[in-house]
Amino acid sequence: MLEDLSQHILDISENSLGAGATDIRISIANGEETGVLVFEIEDNGRGMDPDLLRRVIDPFCTSRTTRRVGLGIPFLKQSAELCGGGLEIRSETGVGTLVRARFRTDSIDLPPLGDVPASVGMMLVLHPDIRWRFRYATGHGDWTLDSREILEALGDRETLRDPSVAIWIREYIRENMNGIGSQ
Numbered sequence: 001m002l003e004d005l006s007q008h009i010l011d012i013s014e015n016s017l018g019a020g021a022t023d024i025r026i027s028i029a030n031g032e033e034t035g036v037l038v039f040e041i042e043d044n045g046r047g048m049d050p051d052l053l054r055r056v057i058d059p060f061c062t063s064r065t066t067r068r069v070g071l072g073i074p075f076l077k078q079s080a081e082l083c084g085g086g087l088e089i090r091s092e093t094g095v096g097t098l099v100r101a102r103f104r105t106d107s108i109d110l111p112p113l114g115d116v117p118a119s120v121g122m123m124l125v126l127h128p129d130i131r132w133r134f135r136y137a138t139g140h141g142d143w144t145l146d147s148r149e150i151l152e153a154l155g156d157r158e159t160l161r162d163p164s165v166a167i168w169i170r171e172y173i174r175e176n177m178n179g180i181g182s183q
């Protein structure tokens with residue numbers, strides 16, 4: 001139940017992958033000076049129709065009890081609401097989905113970032129056919145990683161299977177996040 005942001009990244013990205021997305025953008029804007037942390041995942045997957053969207057946001061509101069409704073989104077919603085923020089989803093069938101969670105940074109329930117470099121790095125390595133873009137922003141700066149640039153630097157995606165490359169990617173993300181100050 002008490003997940004850190006890196007676990008939410010895995011959960012919500014899994015949804016995007018399950019929706020057949022080929023382009024996934026993950027963004028964390030850690031605005032200590034604004035008092036708000038905004039976490040977003042946007043994809044170009046198949047999207048949700050309004051009925052599904054309603055049920056996804058509030059799984060207990062549905063009269064249907066036969067259908068399993070997952071917990072990835074409700075957990076994120078609960079976590080954001082506990083921190084005086086909230087969850088917003090925009091989705092259009094055939095176009096894609098944007099999941100946005102806002103947290104107040106002064107909340108004692110603010111989830112820790114956790115190992116964001118490991119989560120993002122793992123997604124990149126496990127799903128090399130997806131274009132991943134990861135953005136991290138703080139009051140000190142803004143950094144974006146595009147998996148296409150990584151693939152170009154490596155030459156071919158087979159190289160991603162090399163464990164030392166996975167470690168390199170993770171540490172590269174970590175250094176850049178640390179460079180602009182994490183949490």
Ligand SMILES: Nc1ncnc2c1ncn2[C@@H]1O[C@H](COP(=O)(O)OP(=O)(O)OP(=O)(O)O)[C@@H](O)[C@H]1O
Pocket residue numbers: 011015016019043045046047048052056069070071072073074097
């Ligand atoms: N990005 C997305 N694009 C399209 N449909 C989505 C997306 N995210 C969620 N959904 C739909 O919403 C449902 C609920 O998502 P949620 O993450 O809450 O649970 P789940 O993925 O079904 O199960 P769990 O996350 O617990 O393994 C999904 O099964 C899927 O139908």
Ligand SMILES: [Mg+2]
Pocket residue numbers: 011012014015070071072073
């Ligand atoms: Mg899910």
